[in-house]
Amino acid sequence: MSSPNPPEGYVRSLGLRDAALIVVGGIIGGGIFRSPNIAAQRTESGLSLLTIWVAAGLLTLVGALCYAELGARRPRAGGSYVYLREAYGPMAGFLFGWTMLLVIYSGSTAAVATVFSGYALAAFGLPAGLALPLTIGALVFVTGINLFGIRTGARIQNVFTILKLLAVVALVVTGLAFAGAGSTQALSADPSMHGVGFAGAFLPVLFAYSGFTYLNNLGGEVRDPQRTLPRALGLGMLVVISAYVLANYAYLSVLGHGGLASSEAPAADVMRRVFGDAGAKAIALGIAISTLGFCNITLVSGARVLQAMGEDGLFFRSVARLHPRWRTPNVALMLLAAWSIVLAASGSYGQLLDYATFADWLACAVTVTTLFWYRRHDAANPSFRAPWHPWLPLLFIGAVAAVVVVTMLDNPTNAGVGVLIVLAGIPVYLVWRRLFSKSHV
Template identity: 70%
Template sequence: MSSSPTPSGYLRSLRPWDAALIVVGGIIGGGIFLTPGIVAQRTNSGLTLLLLWVGAGLLTLIGALCYAELGARRPHAGGSYVYLREAFGPLAGFLFGWTMLLVIYSGSTAFVAKIFAGYASTLFGLSSAWAMPLTVGALVFVAGLNLFGLRLGARIQNLFALLKLLAVAVLVVCGLFLAGAGHAQILAVDPAHHGTGFMSAALPVLFAYSGFTYLNNLAGEVRDPQRTLPRALTLGMLLVIAAYVLVNVAYLAALGHAGLAASQAPAADVMQMVFGSFGARLIALGVAISALGFCNITLVAGARVLQVMGEDGLFFRSVARLHPRYKTPNIALLILIGWSILLGVTGSYSQLLDYATFGDWLACAVGVATLFWYRRHDDATIRFRVPGYPLLPLVFVAVIACVVFATMRDNPVNAGIGLIIIAAGVPVYFIWRHLFRP
């Protein structure tokens, strides 16, 4: 298919490789450079740690396959918002968009922009006073990239994704072959750590894999979406799983399980073992690029949700307008970037992110659940269907339900406030319909 406009006015300009790299960029942020140390603290061996990363990756792959079918059924902008609206009604779609704007996308964007600022300061030897200007500057920069068409933004995003994969490759080579440690300790049991329970260890791993749904928000701009979406989601997820597992193997080879558990920044520690301070600065560059690429995708994907909500009358009508030349939802993009900057400047993003982090996976599970509705009510002819239906979607929903319940049990205050934020959208929805709908 060519770059022809869709019914909403978007241009289908994303090629299969562009789409696959969006999947990679939407998942790999700064977490893989930091999270494995936390997971090591909660496990008792390298084998257990690696099984968690492989298992969580396979679970996420199941979710990605489910979203591939959903995207093939509805190859339009909006992703989860569209699926929830059609399967469970406009209130469900609105609550997704409400939480996405208020907390999930904006909060995670501000949080990761802060990570970018920290590593950029380290890279260039800047004082802490530069943290806020760099945070705001990063958000303005990625927004500016996408005001002039997705094609330009996709080229920059491809560069970000390839550079972060290069950073991962350098880290793997250094950990496995140059750090001077033995490979025998990769699977060894660490007697100093007895573990803290499966769910406690699995939570940070699952959070590191979140973000695979972003591509579906851009489905209206993907060429030949029924063929491209399944291939891109599958290829992107396989690349992420390989990257995550190999990085953890490299950490264990270089630091051992005990050393990984004691490390606050394992990527920097491994690189410093090989190249000294230059290595630490080099990986700081990799993390900064990775963070910038993640912010780029969350803003672009979130803006498409707001634009479709505007079309439906569940957000300001002006937000539905696309730029007449570039076919980009610039008003939606500016609203999302403005709110993300406000969260970053006030510092409230961290609290909001803690309150509703589990909401992201909750939305994924509910999104996958819509597949059962589509199988019953939608007779569209599509090229791709989830293998192992209904077992695989049921497994995904059941596991994520356990994660959500475990989060609520272990952190009831933050989870409760997160639920309140979601529930607050209910009266807002009815007030909005009363004031702005005929």
């Protein structure tokens, strides 16, 4: 068990507001603005669709409560990596970090940065040839602002998150005020739709809630973490659930269930129907800001995982270094950003993300199992303990396991390649341990 961060390590400067906005910003990216149609296609009515959004949100809240206790027990940089390494050994931690670097965080960042450029082009009427330069420029920008201390990055992230919440509010108000709030259209069944079952519709919705784990990666920079981490996770999740459910209600109120199912860009369609092209461009700008904030969080939190791995000798020692003045892992941050840019430029990020998206939730479920290990082996009495133990953790683990199984049955090729990506880390780990010792990394 490694010692806590030394005094010359990270600076604990993130308060409750900063931490809660990180939770919100890490979950709400571009998905809620453009992809609820998939879940609509797999349900038979607006009521069943909203039920699934609420159920997925509550399940994610259960996972967040488990992570809240883990964060209170180990408020250090690295999050899941730290918990897995302590509970199951260095290989488990390495496999998480390996997959995180190779595809999960980097692939998510590359994919969402590409969404940013697409909406930025639409908002400002720019030529399509600027898509890749805008994507790369966005990643360079969010990397640069975080090289000069967590406070600078947090202030800008707060602005990103508040603006994206304002975009959600504008969408909801537009949908409810101009389409008749409370109309039966929002909840009515669609005779033309035939649902594929709860699990099939639940999967894309659950993926929209991923990202609640990012705050734990920044545990070494949160003030009074034993109290702040649980409060921020709970508050952030309640905001996200409310935003997601209300946004979908607005979609249904304006477009109807069938219209939402057939819409590739429901937020733009809602705003265009009410305000014309000006409304569509306005929401495009809001989505661009939302995606930029998401990229900011993935890079910042992922860099802390790499830094913790380097400190433990499971990655290059250079990534463990913190800037002497700003106390930020700048080498790790630039490395993750550079790999994300490579994926974005190669165009392979989408396929990689498909291969490993389910692995992100699988990692969440495995991480939650470490709570049982801590309850048995850790004598600490944290200020927050996940309620109704062991039933809530078991509920989360079982539900995510079912989703993973459904994913593998639905698309065995992508799921199989995702598993291979994780397993490929085993020989890499063994070679690393053989060639390097902590003193030589």
